Amino acid sequence: MNHSMPFFRRLRIPALAVLAFVCGAARAVPAIEQWTATTGAKVQLVASHELPMIDIQVDFAAGSAIDPADKSGLAGITRALLDAGAGELDEQAISEQSADLGLILGGGVDEDRASLTLRTLSAASERDAAVALAATILARPSFPEAVLERERTRALAGLRESLTKPAVLAERAFTAAVYAGHPYGYNISVESLSAISRDDLIAFHARHYSASNASVTIVGDVDRATAEKIAIALTSALPAGGKAEALSPPALPGSGLTRIANPSAQAHILIGQPGMSRDDPDYFPLLVGNHVLGSGGFTSRLMSEVREKRGLVYDIHSYFEPRRVAGPFQIGLQTKGSQSELALRVVRDTLATFIAEGPTEKELQMARDNIAGGFGLRLDANAKILSYVSIIGFYGLPLDWLERYPREVAAVSRAAVRDAFARRIHPDKLITVIAGGDGDKNEEGSAAAKP
Numbered sequence: 285m286n287h288s289m290p291f292f293r294r295l296r297i298p299a300l301a302v303l304a305f306v307c308g309a310a311r312a313v314p315a316i317e318q319w320t321a322t323t324g325a326k327v328q329l330v331a332s333h334e335l336p337m338i339d340i341q342v343d344f345a346a347g348s349a350i351d352p353a354d355k356s357g358l359a360g361i362t363r364a365l366l367d368a369g370a371g372e373l374d375e376q377a378i379s380e381q382s383a384d385l386g387l388i389l390g391g392g393v394d395e396d397r398a399s400l401t402l403r404t405l406s407a408a409s410e411r412d413a414a415v416a417l418a419a420t421i422l423a424r425p426s427f428p429e430a431v432l433e434r435e436r437t438r439a440l441a442g443l444r445e446s447l448t449k450p451a452v453l454a455e456r457a458f459t460a461a462v463y464a465g466h467p468y469g470y471n472i473s474v475e476s477l478s479a480i481s482r483d484d485l486i487a488f489h490a491r492h493y494s495a496s497n498a499s500v501t502i503v504g505d506v507d508r509a510t511a512e513k514i515a516i517a518l519t520s521a522l523p524a525g526g527k528a529e530a531l532s533p534p535a536l537p538g539s540g541l542t543r544i545a546n547p548s549a550q551a552h553i554l555i556g557q558p559g560m561s562r563d564d565p566d567y568f569p570l571l572v573g574n575h576v577l578g579s580g581g582f583t584s585r586l587m588s589e590v591r592e593k594r595g596l597v598y599d600i601h602s603y604f605e606p607r608r609v610a611g612p613f614q615i616g617l618q619t620k621g622s623q624s625e626l627a628l629r630v631v632r633d634t635l636a637t638f639i640a641e642g643p644t645e646k647e648l649q650m651a652r653d654n655i656a657g658g659f660g661l662r663l664d665a666n667a668k669i670l671s672y673v674s675i676i677g678f679y680g681l682p683l684d685w686l687e688r689y690p691r692e693v694a695a696v697s698r699a700a701v702r703d704a705f706a707r708r709i710h711p712d713k714l715i716t717v718i719a720g721g722d723g724d725k726n727e728e729g730s731a732a733a734k735p
Contacts, residue, residue, distance in 0.1 A: 313686045314669055316676065317508060323495035325519040328677040329511045330503045330669055336406045338504035339670040340415075341391070342422060342518055343678045345528030346398040346492035349467040349608070355484060356470040357439070357477050362427075362488045363391065363398040364435060369426035378421065387414040389421075395468055396608045397678055398492075403667070406505035415517050422493065423521035427485045439477055450720030451618075453544045454552040461542060461715040462557055462612055466534040494525020501674040503666045533609045534558045536713045544719040551624040551721025552616075555631060555714055559604040559613030562679040569704035570604055572696040575651040576643040577635070578602025578615060583650060589634045590617065596627040608679070613709060621721025628716065636711055642702030656690045 317329040348359045367389060368375045382389055387410075391399040400422060404414035446452045456471045463469025470476075500515045536557060560570055578586040578601050586600045597617045605611035615635070619627040643651065676685055 314503075314673070316673055316683045318677065318683055319512075321495070321500070321512065321515040321519060323516055323519040323522070325495045325498040325500050325515055326677055327511065327515040328499070328501040328673050329506070329508060330673055331506060331508075331511075332503060332666055332669070333505050335666070336505050337403060337666060338406050338411060338502065338506050338514075339401070339403050339666045340418070340503075340514065340518070341399055341401045341501045341670050341674045342418075343397045343399045343499040343501070343674055344493050345396065345497050345608075345678075346488070347394050347396040348470065349395045349531055350492065350529065351467070351470055353467075353470060355476050355480050357472040358480050358484055358488055359398060360393045360472075361432070361435065361439075361477075361480055362485050363393040365427050365431060365485065366400065366425045367421050368431040368435075369428045370421045371424045371426070373420070374428070375431065378417070381413075381417055385410055385414050385417070387417065389418070395611075399674070401670070411506075411514075412517075415514055419518050419521060422518060423523070425485075425489060427482050427489075429482050432480075432482055432485070436477055436480070439472075440474060443472060443474060443477065450544070450546040450548045450550070450552045453546065454554050454717045454719035457542050457544060457717045457719065458554040458556065458614070458715060459612075461540055461717065462537055463534050464537060467531065468534060468607070468609075468611075490523040491525055492528075493522055495519040495522045496527050497525055498522065499674065499677045501670055501677050503670045503673065531609050533561075536710060537715055539713050539715070541716045542718070544717070545722055546720035547723045548720035549621060549724040550618045551621045551724075552618050552717075552719045553624060553628060553631075554614055554616050554717045555628075555635075556612050556614035557710065557714055558610040560606050560611065560708070561609050562606045562675070563681065564606065564610075566704040566708055567606065568692045568696050569700040570708065572648070572651050572655060572693060573638075573643065573701035573705055574602055574604055575655055576647045576701075577638050580651060580654065583647075583654075585634055585638055585647075586615065586617075586631065590627060590630050594626075594630060596623050596630065600631075619721075621724035624718055624721050628718070632711065632714075635709070639702075639705045639709055639711065642698050642705065645698060648696070648698055648701065652693055652696065656693045 314330045314332070319327050321327050346359055346362070348356065351358045367378050370378065373381070386405055388403040390401040393399070400418065402414060402418050404411050460469050460471055498519050500518060502511045502514060506514070560567060564570070576585060578584045581587065586602060590600050591597050597619050600615070600617040602613070602615040604613050615631060617627060617631065672686065675681070676683065682688070
């Protein structure tokens, strides 16, 4: 789902960034406690008493993948309007109470989940009042009609403006083609936004914002007994709802090339297919291999072949975005329209060679070293810990996953990378999208550059 609108805050986290922080040597991997609250919500706790603060995230399996096909955007608008009025409080009253308490509210929505985050002081009076306000927002949103219309108007304006940009056009076409017939492939449209009513928001909230569908992560200056009370307070008044519905894995698409006309000089090129899930057995070989292929900056194969040797791009990337079921594998680049055919040919050749041969031993060692020890991102803030632990809780990853991560990376072999890429990335089933570049064509209107 491509939001392209200001009130949708994405939770998308690159595969490497999710875990890079474990490499910091200054602090140990946090100890995570986990249990199921009496309300049915799953709870994760990391106690940290260095600061008198508590960070909390409540996740629901209420992301865009469960939008009705004709009302894409419903999950995003529902989440965006949670704090636009709740209980007896209007938007202004919620803002004022938050300010008085020193409470910081946030969150967002992506394909898999909708989230509310809060940061509060750990002193009992501020903490309890903040949790009570958050509980009201979660359980009793009023979804004011006037606010819905205001945000819909803003969203429609943002959408129409974004549809003039080749990068947005490329991403939307890529998503629709890679996930044709699958909920991950829905794109927000003027028609889908216009079709969403207040009754839709109420029904969506009642169905999906339930305690049994919630994962609560608490990090900070709090003990287990207090954390248990917080989790119950946040989820006890939620609608009955139900558990998250199963999401079928996407099918591999047939290969296809989509060209989108746009007068930009730069052609925006995206290539890919469904990639991997959060709990994918090939997670680490694909992660390490992709570092060599396209996420390792100037040391990556794609950067070397497409930019350094041929000067066809300023930047080129590849990534896996793990989701509940296979998220996208994507290679992305921008190049002059007259060079698009050549750039695309080099990318395809580089990928094919990598799939056939895998990384060299030197490339593999550099990738393992960089991933396991080169980022220097440490556990220096509760909010960072919260983000990572909430992923573990929501996706049901093992509680020792962070501790195991450096060992898993170090154990990846050339053979494992080669095997994983050969089984999982299929050059004959890649989707290719080229948007723009019409402002930089030769006289015949085709690519001027030759290999």
